[in-house]
Amino acid sequence: MKYYDKLIFELSQNGRCGCSLPDNGFGETSCTELPTALQRAQAPELPQVSEPDVVRHYTNLSSMNFGVDTGFYPLGSCTMKYNPKINEEIAALPGFTSVHPLQPLSTVMGCVQVYKELSDYLCSITGMSAFTLNPFAGAHGELTGLMLMKHYHLLHGDVSRRKVIVPDSAHGTNPASAAVCGFEVVQVKSRPDGRVDVEDLKPLLDETVAGMMMTNPNTLGLFETGIREIAQLVHDCGGLLYYDGANLNPLIGVVRPGDMGFDILHLNLHKSFSTPHGGGGPGAGPVGISEKLKGSLPQPDFYCGEQEFSMGRISGFQGNFGVILRALAYILMLGRENVKLLGSYATLSANYIKVCLKDCYELPIDSVCKHEFVFDGLKDKSNEVTTLDVAKRLLDYGFHAPTIYFPLLFHQSLMIEPTETESRQTLDEFIKVMRTIAEEAATSPDMVKSAPHNTPVRRPDETQAARHPILKA
Amino acid sequence: MNHPYFPHTEEDIRQMMEKCGVSSLRELYSDVPSDCIYEGEYNLPKAMSELEVRRHFASLASQNVPLKIFAGAGAYDHYSPAVVPYILSRSEFSTAYTPYQAEISQGTLRAVFEWQSMICRITGMDVANASMYDGATSAAESMMMAVAASRKKNRFIVSASLLPQVLDVVSTYARFHGIDLVEVPVEDGVTSLTELKTELESADVAGVMMPGINRYGVIEDLAEAVEAAHSAGALFVEYCDPSAMTVLKTAGEWGADVACGDAQTLGMPLNFGGPYCGFMACRQEYMRKLPGRLVGETVDADGKRAFVLTLQAREQHIRREKATSNICSNQSLMALYATVYLSLMGPAGMRKVNDLSYAGAHFLKGELLRTGYFEEPFSVERPFLKEFVLRPRRDAEKLCGMLADRGFLAALPLGEGLVSFCVTEKHDRIECEELVNAVKSAFDALGGARE
Amino acid sequence: MAKLIEGLKYSESHEWVKVEGEIALIGITDYAQHALGNITYVDMPSEDDEVFAGEEFGAVESTKIASDLFSPVSGVVTEVNSALEDAPELINEDAYANWIIKVKMSDPSELETLLDPAAYEAICK
Structure with a gap:
């Protein structure tokens, strides 16, 4: 990767233009005819650049970026699997891209069929009864799911349920989504083995509890073995059980959230279902519900039609359709026989890395993991080489860093998720580099602490960025 | 043959399982209560080849009817450079x-x-x-x-x-x-x-x-x-x-x-x-x-x-x-x-996009009013850029469907007896005139209602 | 070891109080500024806002974390330290020289519930 220092504004020269548009065939009419009070005083200072300027500038920017196509991306809880290229072609078909969201139903039957197929397949994979594909991202799905939870209790005249229980190992968005939905957040502790402490949970469950949010396997990559009992307890107190689908990948083909007793879930199509993450979206966060919540999904619902007790509307139209198309193409390519293999391959890869590295990295909980696991930094901490340093040194070796300092249960969390699309050779190379870094931490700690050394930029000064924010050119 | 997205060969799997100390992939799920394991069949089709996936989506796409878009209401048909x-x-x-x-x-x-x-x-x-x-x-x-x-x-x-x-x-x-x-x-x-x-x-x-x-x-x-x-x-x-x-x-x-x-x-x-x-x-x-x-x-x-x-x-x-x-x-x-779009367009390009949209929309509104099938919706003429509403003299709710049959998305019903239109730089004079003709033909089919 | 100053009162949520007549100067402890790391922003109330003992009155943000500030005493804010608006790092430089707000106390007896340096030091261990 080569350092390139321009911003597009710095290439601008008065009089240049990068577009060609037809002549005005309607005569001299133009928007200068509008009342002056409605017009802006000056044209916006957008760049004035030629087409080759634009292409070269953004190509140069792209060369300073690392994607799944560049190399191994073991970012825990993000499921950075390979993004198949056929999906991109499907999503670019003019028969889909040129459809207006408000066209009469009879003219969009192809799109409706896409919704129907994906909803059906997701129901089968997760064991839920119905899906909305409208939410735009995981956090948006979470919010929608919690709104459905609140809506369910209100429909049943149950107005006292204001609390949502969240484990202390939960993804940070869980409590935030609950708060945005107007719930009070109650935390439940983890046991030393990393699972939810059922004894700590029991006294929290009463008629003020709307439900509980869980991710399973949890953020330590461990299966919540008490899930059946937890589901029973939550249901007995009249609450609903919510599944955060960020960690669905290892269960695909083996375990279905619906069978574990979950009532509402969201999925991340940009994690488990291979759609590209785009450097921070667009993703999609479909929400599935069990039989007892049927009829309450958000509008519009092209597949199920009018929802009798709809909870409202959470998107301008019907979600990120382009992402939905890609996920459907992915599922069709896998088919029923390969879907069964997916989760166990992801799980095998994670366990393999863990076993090969646990002699030089601290493994706080040593039991079979699922798609990911968490190290608590280097085993040998005598040189004070931190998880951040290890992560930065990995960049020098051409790997993306794992998720760091999450979950908060450990001080030096290093969360590794390989996914099923990485070959054993790639895993072995990663293992070798991680071992090399552990050695370097012992022999030349300063070099690791000042990494990375050969990336386009080195560690940025985040304090300066936050103290004196420069947020625009 | 391996699936193209799954690189693990049988030999890889064998060796990795050995390293992990398990004798089957299912053993990696030994912590999962057995009644949580799904043993049923998935309601999915058999794996498709890339060729079959392509065919499947081509067929789905062909079930959508392509329309010329003269509507906005929150989604606008602007041109995007290659x-x-x-x-x-x-x-x-x-x-x-x-x-x-x-x-x-x-x-x-x-x-x-x-x-x-x-x-x-x-x-x-x-x-x-x-x-x-x-x-x-x-x-x-x-x-x-x-x-x-x-x-x-x-x-x-x-x-x-x-x-x-x-x-x-x-x-x-x-x-x-x-x-x-x-x-x-x-x-x-x-x-x-x-x-x-x-x-x-x-x-x-x-x-x-x-x-x-x-x-x-x-x-x-x-x-x-x-x-x-x-x-x-x-x-x-x-x-x-x-x-x-x-x-x-x-x-x-x-x-x-x-x-x-x-x-x-x-x-x-x-x-x-x-x-x-x-x-x-x-x-x-x-x-x-x-x-x-x-x-x-x-x-x-x-x-x-x-x-x-x-x-x-x-x-x-x-x-x-x-x-x-x-x-x-x-x-x-x-x-x-x-x-990227704004970099290409620059201030001059954006000016032109808006001028063309403005000119097209004002032309179309004038032509539609001239058919005699529409009235001005408000007591005074309100300023607009690319989108406008009109009050059809009859059948405001039906018009959109009839225009769709004629290949246009236009006259979206807003309730209150109003319909909306939108013109962008993508539409030239000829297309606007075609839409006006389609509107006339739709009203003729409805039995006319000209003033 | 984090610095402590004799004669100040401390809260369990890591604020200190210096009493000057009926006015209480409130800041965060040296232990707290260490734990937060580089402070980048202090969110402060406005003058004349009412604060209540044990309740949140603002927040400090560092590059790592944002943490709420809790008032050790009840009363009305008479002054906020505007120097912190442009230079939040002053707290990192000397947590005790840089108070955050001054409060005219409505119930000075609340001071008795606060910790002395030794008791505060004990909870920081």
């Missing part, structure tokens, strides 16, 4: 995650910084975030931000002249978040200022949201409304179209505190409703209340200019019970789309 999808297809951008590791994410970070800058320059605001999901959710987030910024007030006013889907989303969020939402009615095509001022007499109004261009396509004069909101101690949020705002008075010029809306108008394909790209910008004093991600400029360890996600402590803060937004991933790649 360069934009070309750049977006670069997988260094598309297959990256959120730029947490700044050292190897300078591409995404710089592009987002450019996007933030362009949104500020277009809206006249001081700070813009890295994007929101879509226009409707950006409106809902703006409402929650205004309420949070006011600290103690909990009432929010919206104009009924906003797009109906925006109102629906805002009211859903308000209901669940616990905000007291008030809708100010429309009077003769614009927000009723009398009603707005009455509502502002209540002491607990945190903010007011109005559209720059409303659901009838009318450009609203916001001056008095902004003044009324401010003298009541409320924030003013403008819901706006960034394409049109390159020629129209900016949110900053009106005196708004927050600008939000959908950047779909910056050349994004219609795509049956998404992905689009919400945006949100505000004045400097509300910088720390702005939800979502922000990219800032700094220097690296060697003093080189570098960009990072900044003010991220706010994302930690959302772990608290007080969170007023939970947004994480947004529509980053679509923000790049808009940034």
